Amino acid sequence: MMRQAFSLFVLLFTLVTAASAQDARWIQIEAQPTLAAAEDRARAWEGLFQDVNGFSTGSGWYVIALGPYTDAQAEARRAELRGENLIPGDSFVSDGASFGPMFWPVGATTPGVPEPDAPLADAPASDVPAPDATAPDTAANLTSEPDQPAFIDETPDEARASEAALSQTDREDLQRALMWFGFYDSTVDGAFGRGTRASMAAWQSAQSLEPTGVLTTRQRADLLSAYRAEETAFGFQTVTENEAGIEASLPLALVAFDHYEPPFVHFTAKDGGDTRIILISQPGEEAALAGLFDTLQTLQIVPASGPRANDGKSFTLRGESADRITEAYATTARGMVKGWLVSWNPATAPDMQRVLTMLKTSFRPIGDRALDPGLVPLSAGSKAGLLSGLEIKRPRLSRTGFYVDAQGTVLTTAEATAQCGRITLDTRTEARVLASDTASGLVLLKPASPLSPPASAAFTPATAGAEIAVSGYSYEDTLPAPVLTYGILEATTGLDGEATLNRLTLAALAGDAGGPVLTASGAVAGVLLPKGTGARQLPEGVAFAAPASAIAPLLQQAGITPATATDQTALTPQDLSARAQGMTVLVSCWE
Missing domain, CATH: 2.40.10.120 (Thrombin, subunit H)
Structure with missing residues (x-):
């Protein structure tokens, strides 16, 4: 009886508050892996904006967001701020479903949703409407028994119905998120077939949820929020290398462009470490691909042990040692060879598999141009210096x-x-x-x-x-x-x-x-x-x-x-x- 009464109470609360809760939107601008770092960043953002809020998440990250807004306000505000380069390019609108307790402002509770015509950009913090004192701060306050959920989730049928309304982009984002966390390893195509369903069930099991293979609205929000938080930490941005004719998403919080040395475009570690990403671009077909395959295996940066294969049209290779892992891929098409190489120390960069996942799914040749072998004419001494770390074994x-x-x-x-x-x-x-x-x-x-x-x-x-x-x-x-x-x-x-x-x-x-x-x-x-x-x-x-x-x-x-x-x-x-x-x-x- 107590469970039934509790469920009825939660349902009534949900119906009463749904009209306002469903309009709550936030512009998520940053995520940090520690509370101290998140508080420092929130304090810095507060010097620019007056509606800065910080929330912890169930995934161990701390989200910094602007808001709350209505849906229309959030989209307009994000477009305005991105247009002025005031917030990161990968900032996005969130419904806050995955947000936990607030950590910023210190001692605050979740702000209420403004009226549709409420001022946004220049309103002082005191003008933000206070939360309703007669309503519970969060749905979590309704829990009367330790084993009760803090919200009413969807049934499998309701989850399928909400899933059917997802756009192609939304469906692909879910597959990318599952791939990011190691639950999915197939094509990102937005088609939820047997493989995607199995990966969803595996993710649910890992979260101690019922493995139905169909994610509810809340579960999708949790998955995407955790994915975007980690994306932000790595600083992934789409890099378009026009000289090389390559586009890929690279972790620019970890590496930065360093120099051209045809056929390589070098990105080296920002922190003085030894993580390296190299984009590969050169004219040629099967013979050039085979030569590149042999050449890479002679480099000091590629350990001798590990699988490698070349089918004539593309190759993959992986070299592994105690202090070095290197993975490379290249393919040939339309008279050009394009590819990449990632090398890192597993002891100092244990999360590089995430980088590989992003690189593999985002990499694509563009245009009809390969890196000009004569782009950077160098003396022998300069060339030796720029090739540091790529010496022949x-x-x-x-x-x-x-x-x-x-x-x-x-x-x-x-x-x-x-x-x-x-x-x-x-x-x-x-x-x-x-x-x-x-x-x-x-x-x-x-x-x-x-x-x-x-x-x-x-x-x-x-x-x-x-x-x-x-x-x-x-x-x-x-x-x-x-x-x-x-x-x-x-x-x-x-x-x-x-x-x-x-x-x-x-x-x-x-x-x-x-x-x-x-x-x-x-x-x-x-x-x-x-x-x-x-x-x-x-x-x-x-x-x-x-x-x-x-x-x-x-x-x-x-x-x-x-x-x-x-x-x-x-x-x-x-x-x-x-x-x-x-x-x-x-x-x-x-x-």
Whole structure:
């Protein structure tokens, strides 16, 4: 009986006050995450306006609003103030449904609604009509039992009826709000299908509400108010980059435009942090997109670990490490590549997923213009300074290897793979250790996906005194192709008579280690070993190689049958170089 009496009382109160309450409108101009910050801002706004009010919300934010007004007054007032640039461009009219207790002015109660012809802009604060002393301050005062709601909400049927009156923009805003809070991840189209209904139900469950999948008027107001409050905190504004031909909503409370460096438009952190947003714009089609995809992965700002995919028309990539997350996207259309990159420290900017959500839903190419590669001609020194943070990643060390079968299995020295976070072949293809031999100091590498090398090794023994050449990346990753270093096979044993070593007279460099020792016919007589690090000091020009006979057991261990060279015809220098380049590969070790 008590519940029925209470419900009847609330209904009567609602009917009596509906005529005035439904006309109450506010211009929400700002939201802050703490009460102290909100009070400071309200005090500042009060120096400009006389009808400043502050309300707490159920989402933990503090709203600053002008009002109250009638609906017509609020729209006219907002248009006037925005036209004079006196309030933020993203200020909006709210019905105050999500407003909680007032915190500003201190000790105040909710103001009454002015008459339609009441003055607005210049009225002193004392002229604002006082609340009716005979009426309750808020509907919350009606609660007589702890478990009773503070307002009468809609039934599911009533909620569907009110939802049907929403405009296309209103429906899309609800989807954006659900997406912002992580409940919706599909297209923002205003169509409330199965996916949108499921996300609404999930949001309701998170708010300890009945998960009907249909939001009531109050629930929609709460969701949108929380969404707009966070939007305001991030300072999202639509940025139109005419030079780049891109439009997107960016968090200008966090970042600001810094400089152009084609194909990048740089936005850097305002607070001296390391959050970065980069808009990408350049002429080109699939080839340019593929080149950009490869280039981004070589930047210091993009961690090596993380998913990435390129379907030829667009790509996505995400790099993750303990102190850096970077996400990028680009697409090609009408001869132009457009995209974005966002990079942040997860410890100092944990809410950046919200920024990503907004960027993904707002990003769009505009016009028929891409960033001119010659827009900002720079000296080498200036360019290096502006690209700070986008330096090319370099491997810890690089050595040489060579293909030993048609699937792209690579033989190299163990030195090239020791203590590596990852291993790459020619800086592009990921590889792992397939088999190793401690005695010989050699390893076999298997590429992450099968390769089709132009050439692979065919083995043959060599005799003492024979002319040989080593194909290697002498200068590690500095040069784009291997070079041939010529020498002599001095002996088929080591200095102490070891049968597992060949002694060479050869001016090799550190990067050559792991390279194939080639005979004049292009057959592989062995693999160059790194210079020893023991106490014995060898004269310059002395090097050692593991002969073909020492390589065979490792290949057989991995199930590879070594190919035997049958043609001993000497090749021309050009043909020998071409064969060497076809089988030689750069092996890089990364942190």
